[in-house]
Amino acid sequence: MNVHRALLLFLFFAPLALSAQESNPFANDPKAVVAGESQFRSNCAFCHGLGARGGGRGPDLTRAQKRHGKTDGDLFRTINDGIPGTAMPQNGTTGQGVGMTDTEIWQVITYIRSVEKKAPAGPAGDPARGDKLFHGSTACFTCHMVQGKGGRLGPDLTYVATARSLDALIESVRFPSKRLATGLIENTKEFPQEYETVSVITADGRQFRGVALNEDNFSVQLMDTQQQIHLFDKSKLKSFEKSRESLMPAYDEQMLPQKDLNDLLAYLFQVSSK
Amino acid sequence: MRMPMMKQSLCCAAFLATLLASSHGSAQVTADRIQNAAQEPQNWLTYSGEYNGHRFSHLNQINTNNVNNLVPRWVYQTGALGKLETTPLVVDGILYGTGQDDHVFALDARTGRPIWQYQYIYPSDIRPCCGRVNRGVAILGDKIFFGTMDAHLVALDAKTGNLVWDVAAVDYRGGYSFTLAPLAVKNLIIVGISGGEYGIRGFIDAYDPNTGERKWRFYTTPGPGEPGHETWAGDSWKIGGAAAWITGVFDKETNQLFWTTGNPAPSNRKAQREGDNLYSNCLLALDVDTGRLNWFFQYTKHDEHDWDSTQVPVMLDLDGKKVIAHANRNGYFYLIDRTNGKLILAKPFIKTTWSASKDSEGRPVATSDSSPTLNGQMVCPGAAGGTNWMSPSFDPQTRLFYVNAREQCDIFSTAPQENEPGHAYYGSAYFPAADAEPYWGALRAIDPLTGEKQWEFKHVTPSWSGVLSTAGGLVFTGDSEGNFIALEAKSGKPLWHFQMGGSVIAAPMSYALDGKQYVAIGAGSALFTFALP
Numbered sequence: 001m002n003v004h005r006a007l008l009l010f011l012f013f014a015p016l017a018l019s020a021q022e023s024n025p026f027a028n029d030p031k032a033v034v035a036g037e038s039q040f041r042s043n044c045a046f047c048h049g050l051g052a053r054g055g056g057r058g059p060d061l062t063r064a065q066k067r068h069g070k071t072d073g074d075l076f077r078t079i080n081d082g083i084p085g086t087a088m089p090q091n092g093t094t095g096q097g098v099g100m101t102d103t104e105i106w107q108v109i110t111y112i113r114s115v116e117k118k119a120p121a122g123p124a125g126d127p128a129r130g131d132k133l134f135h136g137s138t139a140c141f142t143c144h145m146v147q148g149k150g151g152r153l154g155p156d157l158t159y160v161a162t163a164r165s166l167d168a169l170i171e172s173v174r175f176p177s178k179r180l181a182t183g184l185i186e187n188t189k190e191f192p193q194e195y196e197t198v199s200v201i202t203a204d205g206r207q208f209r210g211v212a213l214n215e216d217n218f219s220v221q222l223m224d225t226q227q228q229i230h231l232f233d234k235s236k237l238k239s240f241e242k243s244r245e246s247l248m249p250a251y252d253e254q255m256l257p258q259k260d261l262n263d264l265l266a267y268l269f270q271v272s273s274k
Numbered sequence: 275m276r277m278p279m280m281k282q283s284l285c286c287a288a289f290l291a292t293l294l295a296s297s298h299g300s301a302q303v304t305a306d307r308i309q310n311a312a313q314e315p316q317n318w319l320t321y322s323g324e325y326n327g328h329r330f331s332h333l334n335q336i337n338t339n340n341v342n343n344l345v346p347r348w349v350y351q352t353g354a355l356g357k358l359e360t361t362p363l364v365v366d367g368i369l370y371g372t373g374q375d376d377h378v379f380a381l382d383a384r385t386g387r388p389i390w391q392y393q394y395i396y397p398s399d400i401r402p403c404c405g406r407v408n409r410g411v412a413i414l415g416d417k418i419f420f421g422t423m424d425a426h427l428v429a430l431d432a433k434t435g436n437l438v439w440d441v442a443a444v445d446y447r448g449g450y451s452f453t454l455a456p457l458a459v460k461n462l463i464i465v466g467i468s469g470g471e472y473g474i475r476g477f478i479d480a481y482d483p484n485t486g487e488r489k490w491r492f493y494t495t496p497g498p499g500e501p502g503h504e505t506w507a508g509d510s511w512k513i514g515g516a517a518a519w520i521t522g523v524f525d526k527e528t529n530q531l532f533w534t535t536g537n538p539a540p541s542n543r544k545a546q547r548e549g550d551n552l553y554s555n556c557l558l559a560l561d562v563d564t565g566r567l568n569w570f571f572q573y574t575k576h577d578e579h580d581w582d583s584t585q586v587p588v589m590l591d592l593d594g595k596k597v598i599a600h601a602n603r604n605g606y607f608y609l610i611d612r613t614n615g616k617l618i619l620a621k622p623f624i625k626t627t628w629s630a631s632k633d634s635e636g637r638p639v640a641t642s643d644s645s646p647t648l649n650g651q652m653v654c655p656g657a658a659g660g661t662n663w664m665s666p667s668f669d670p671q672t673r674l675f676y677v678n679a680r681e682q683c684d685i686f687s688t689a690p691q692e693n694e695p696g697h698a699y700y701g702s703a704y705f706p707a708a709d710a711e712p713y714w715g716a717l718r719a720i721d722p723l724t725g726e727k728q729w730e731f732k733h734v735t736p737s738w739s740g741v742l743s744t745a746g747g748l749v750f751t752g753d754s755e756g757n758f759i760a761l762e763a764k765s766g767k768p769l770w771h772f773q774m775g776g777s778v779i780a781a782p783m784s785y786a787l788d789g790k791q792y793v794a795i796g797a798g799s800a801l802f803t804f805a806l807p
Contacts (some may be wrong), residue, residue: 039689045687216755217771218768
């Protein structure tokens with residue numbers, strides 16, 4: 001082979017070699033499912049749950065639709081590179097655990113495919129009616145933003161439906177204090193801030209109640225129920241109390257019949273899938 | 275030390291005298307100096323300050339009366355991402371430390387300006403467990419020693435950072451690395467291997483500081499014919515883990531190293547490794563000259579929760595008793611007679627659920643329902659433990675033992691897998707238990723004679739910071755929210771804090787220069803120093 005031809009061949013193949021592999025070499029291999037499940041339990045289940053059904057920390061991966069791409073190559077990139085701006089870390093960078101080899105990532109993808117439901121599944125509900133409820137009688141919008149509009153006291157819900165399992169969403173509506181929502185993530189900190197309820201009395205006797213946007217041993221950054229931000233030095237407060245009772249009301253069957261809940265969830269799914 | 279040949283002329287003798295008078299960095303660090311480190315409190319000559327592991331500074335310029343005036347003096351940015359875990363050493367005005375990614379630096383301890391920097395180049399396929407971390411250097415003679423991500427031990431010239439020698443302890447591709455600060459003792463550099471998340475065979479090594487020749491190796495899983503071999507089913511000892519990834523301590527009186535070991539591999543799954551799994555999760559008493567094992571104490575037999583016993587063992591002489599105090603990751607505070615390895619006391623210092631009884635020696639015994647299951651079993655403490663590798667401190671003035679404790683329970687689950695060399699080998703999965711939230715931590719002061727808590731300072735979330743106590747009546751520690759905090763040693767009352775903008779995953783130390791006391795701590799990607807104005 002002459003030099004020019006070799007160079008031409010190199011130029012032809014180089015882009016392929018540089019891009020990530022697109023198809024899973026272990027697709028449908030039962031052995032890879034077993035190995036992948038083990039890797040999944042060690043590396044992924046912390047947020048995505050045993051069985052990949054997701055939960056309060058991460059999306060349900062048994063859903064056919066995937067927000068960040070659903071081809072094998074997409075999944076590989078998501079696992080290997082992480083999703084910037086979310087809790088999904090780059091492979092091997094969590095600081096705990098060693099990360100996975102390419103082979104192990106493909107095995108995990110094989111496992112995810114083995115538990116994935118084939119049909120796109122969402123809650124059976126009417127998204128248009130859910131939209132009306134969200135912005136109307138249930139008053140969700142007074143505390144939650146969707147697509148840049150709404151309140152500020154609770155978490156932004158634009159992408160919540162793909163970021164959490166259906167069960168976790170239902171639990172958050174029916175029993176909001178059971179697991180508080182995750183707030184600010186600081187990249188060198190092990191635990192994200194949670195939406196804890198804070199009540200303070202200042203030295204001059206003023207009282208504020210709201211959620212902690214952030215907190216350390218000496219200060220707290222609070223949003224009160226009027227959605228105003230307050231910055232306090234804890235040592236200067238007369239009283240500082242934290243509670244894991246969420247400020248969000250628990251929407252039981254009476255306040256929110258099952259049909260309404262289904263419609264709300266259908267609306268959030270529609271928004272989140274865009 | 276190599277001296278320039280200048281003895282012939284007066285002029286040069288005078289020049290030499292000037293050099294010695296300025297003396298910064300020119301003195302040899304002998305093993306005797308490290309042994310007697312308490313006599314030069316302006317320096318910090320070894321990882322824990324002294325061989326006894328106290329992490330106590332005899333300096334008292336910064337004290338309970340003036341600590342509220344403490345201000346930052348300088349900051350050194352490592353420029354790397356990941357966890358900065360170093361404890362710097364200071365010798366005669368020069369500070370030696372390590373950044374993330376095996377970056378070594380020597381700084382003017384007065385200004386933070388670099389004198390030299392050395393970047394070790396390791397292969398792209400290293401096998402770190404928990405980040406590309408390095409906890410610091412050792413110094414002996416005119417050399418700096420550090421371990422690398424690919425399991426090499428490297429010696430640098432202390433004045434220039436030039437490479438003197440570089441030896442591979444083992445083939446890193448099997449899952450081996452070094453993360454600890456080496457310990458310089460007598461004429462040896464001692465290191466313990468990391469890699470308990472892989473199917474490695476753990477060891478502790480001693481090297482000749484001048485040549486890099488290995489003088490001895492102690493394998494932490496015994497081979498055929500060696501005592502303890504019978505505590506491993508089949509060939510499981512070959513991949514049994516028991517890494518030794520935290521710097522130990524040295525007892526000159528008995529010529530022994532006290533070194534601790536980590537979890538057996540795979541970490542949460544007993545299948546394939548039935549037995550006590552010696553010497554995983556042990557305190558080892560090793561003859562420093564030969565590496566021979568004199569005795570051992572196993573904290574957690576047949577560990578299934580990844581509760582490495584890799585905490586600095588702290589040597590105390592209390593009421594005539596020669597003991598080792600050890601707040602263990604398994605949640606118990608242990609007091610051990612260091613003349614014979616016998617247990618004196620074992621008492622929980624956090625909420626524990628894994629043991630309901632003790633054996634005839636007083637050691638907590640695991641209940642059968644604390645074992646991980648396929649569907650998960652909630653156990654306290656969680657996988658990160660009641661504490662972890664962060665250094666504790668002992669203050670001889672208050673006679674209190676300080677440790678950052680963690681209150682967190684986890685669900686432990688198995689993840690069956692076969693070992694493949696160089697691949698992660700956990701056999702396990704764990705998650706924080708939702709009904710055990712919130713997770714929190716506290717700096718706790720423990721009376722080592724009773725194991726009783728004397729005070730605590732609560733952290734919003736668990737802290738990975740080590741602790742320093744000082745003759746100024748102070749305890750220094752950091753938190754995950756980025757604060758560096760000074761507390762009154764006898765009461766735990768916070769007296770001062772400074773927000774550094776990055777989590778503290780390192781231990782503080784103290785030194786003095788020009789009559790001024792400094793306290794140093796890593797946070798985020800930077801090393802911070804503080805002093806009085």
